[in-house]
Amino acid sequence: MTSNPDRNDDRDPSATGGTDLAAAEPTAPEAPAHPLVLVLHGARGDLARRSVYPALATLHRRGLLPEHWALLGTGREDMPNEEFHQLVAQSLREFGGDDGTDEPDDAVVAALTRHTVFCSEVGDEDPGTLPAALEHVRGVLAEAADGDAADVVVVHYLAIPPAAFEPLARNLHRHGLTRGPDGSADTVRVVFEKPYGTDPDSFRRLDAVVHDALEESQVFRIDHFLGKEAVQNLHVLRFGNELFANAWDSRHVEQVQIDVPETLDVAQRAEFYDATGAALDMVVSHLFQVAAQVAMEPPKGMDVANLVQAREDAIACFRPLDPTDDVVLGQFEGYRDIEGVEDGSTTDTFIAARLWVDNNRWRGVPFLLRTGKRMAASAQRVTLVLRRDPERLFGDRVEPGLISLSLKGDGAIEVTTSIKKPGPNLEIVAGTARLDLGDVEGGEPLAAYASLLQDVLVGDRTLFTTPEGLEHAWRAFEPLLGDDRPDPLPYAPGSWGPAEAAALAAPHGWFAGD
CATH class of the missing domain: 3.40.50.720 (NAD(P)-binding Rossmann-like Domain)
Structure with missing residues (x-):
């Protein structure tokens, strides 16, 4: 299952498949038959x-x-x-x-x-x-x-x-x-x-x-982010809707942001956290896995083997992180005063990273990852920032369009696009349409842990990681464990992290919070 990082270079990035996406029969979850x-x-x-x-x-x-x-x-x-x-x-x-x-x-x-x-x-x-x-x-x-x-x-x-x-x-x-x-x-x-x-x-x-x-x-x-309703909806949003499928590539997407800021402290698990940090706690598992869900090529079918293979092929295309140019680490002020934290600890409580996916579909598009503790707000959001042409017709009055998924709770899908502001003048504003997944008629979402535990009980491995996928993830993350790891920069609790992280998301900034 080992993959060449450029194995997808011969594929047309605008293609929605070229494969037979077998129609999945709608089935209601059932209790396992065996004790x-x-x-x-x-x-x-x-x-x-x-x-x-x-x-x-x-x-x-x-x-x-x-x-x-x-x-x-x-x-x-x-x-x-x-x-x-x-x-x-x-x-x-x-x-x-x-x-x-x-x-x-x-x-x-x-x-x-x-x-x-x-x-x-x-x-x-x-x-x-x-x-x-x-x-x-x-x-x-x-x-x-x-x-x-x-x-x-x-x-x-x-x-x-x-x-x-x-x-x-x-x-x-x-x-x-x-x-x-x-x-x-x-x-x-x-x-x-x-x-x-x-x-x-x-x-x-x-x-x-x-x-x-x-x-x-x-x-x-287990990776409970893969069990979230909105993450699972990435498949349907993209492969089940021609409107989005045709925009899911470097021709139409300028950035992908995967943003998980948290207001939470670490006091309840300081000893564990000080030995781990934000990068190890969140990036190798959660954020890389979600990035792969976004970046994957159309699978040959919607069965377990093909979905897992497509996700792992995407991770195999992750370029190893560049700690010098593409990573900002932070540590909130007062962290070292928490009981259980080592004196002089250099553990990161914040990371922002720019990840590159080296295949034909995504080459040149930064996947921006951010997470941290004691930040200004909590969010769990995937945002595709769409390209715009400010020189044609409307000039720079047009804001970039967004395809965004909130991963919190039952999840939500949002589409932000330019519209004419009602009135006599041609004034352009951004408008957002939102679909809360919990409001879908007849829907009754399962929360992430319940969803994944139910998968274990019935033996469904679709949303679980494999050694091959984790090997690829560690290869991409490994440079951050070496001598080039940047020192964490201080940031005030309740802020959006070190100011240096904003440069990674230029020119638009981070959409989940500030």
Whole structure:
């Protein structure tokens, strides 16, 4: 699956395909048929509380969990089941469902705690209580479903610090937890959160350990940005609408902006963040993946294999970042005073980068990436800035047109174009039409974590990354890990980051915020 960065040079960038885009039959999501055991490693953690339990609540409310299922939480220290039930219930009451619903009713809380058990984590030599509990619960579910224990699907969700991925993968394998009772890998899946490695070497080392323990078909590397409704709508917006398909290339697009500013602080996870930073936390995973969704060539079909291949081919065309000319790092003032942050830390809390996609469709078009903490506003937006010809007819009165997708919440699509201002004079202004995806008739969006978790349960790998894609991503990111990495520039909390970042987005500036 390795790709030459210029493999697409022989393609006409204005072509919408040249391939047969198989029409996808509309299907409503269905609950998995087989019983399920979800093993949540790191069940006490912030990720579990904020994201996984609310996602489960959403799937339960939408009827997308199988009839027979159980949740096993794990941790290094034992926890009485009653206390675990309280933790799950408190999480749901604090964060609701990840579909935006408020505090769930008692029936939802009861459903999620009825078959919930806490186990001690597997260790190097000590298997803890997890293997025995899993065997017992698997048998109970099989009996309830009048089936075979070998048919029960087991999903190990690693909601743990990235440093624990390698040892836990080894231990799951060592204690026989990566296969079903019949020795098959088909019914056991493992979900890894980001970051999947912290540099190319650690990525390759982790990937080798994972493949010693698991088949690639069992591995789900989750990136919740790919689960967002608006990101998934990129396919339909572009390939299902001739108006946009014909504008999706360097002849018509001047810039692509992928902008994720955040007002959030890092105090709640300062120790993790100080060892990671904005670039590692967001660029290799989220922003590169979204950029690939925008940049991909028309796939040969809308099936899993072709969509994944098209996304990975796009990442293979990413030119390695130039830290000297194309990257601005920042650190908000006061960051070093946060408990858990190293004295004199040079961790970046902001990054703006100019990415180049070296193929015929996008050569010469900058993909502008920006994200940071403690910024003036929060947004998650993809914007295609369209070219204009200011010398013809209307001169410089015409503003650039925009095709924009808001990735927040249920998502929205916006188109900004020049129109005549109503009145007696020929005065041109910009007008924006907006479609909120949550308002589409008959639509009921799934939030990102619920959507991706449902994909894991049914074995759909379309929105998950692969080793080949991550290898390409690390190649493009690697220069930022070397000696040419720029020093983070200070910026005031509540601002738009270092002023130097504005130059990357010239001549128009960033559209998501300022």
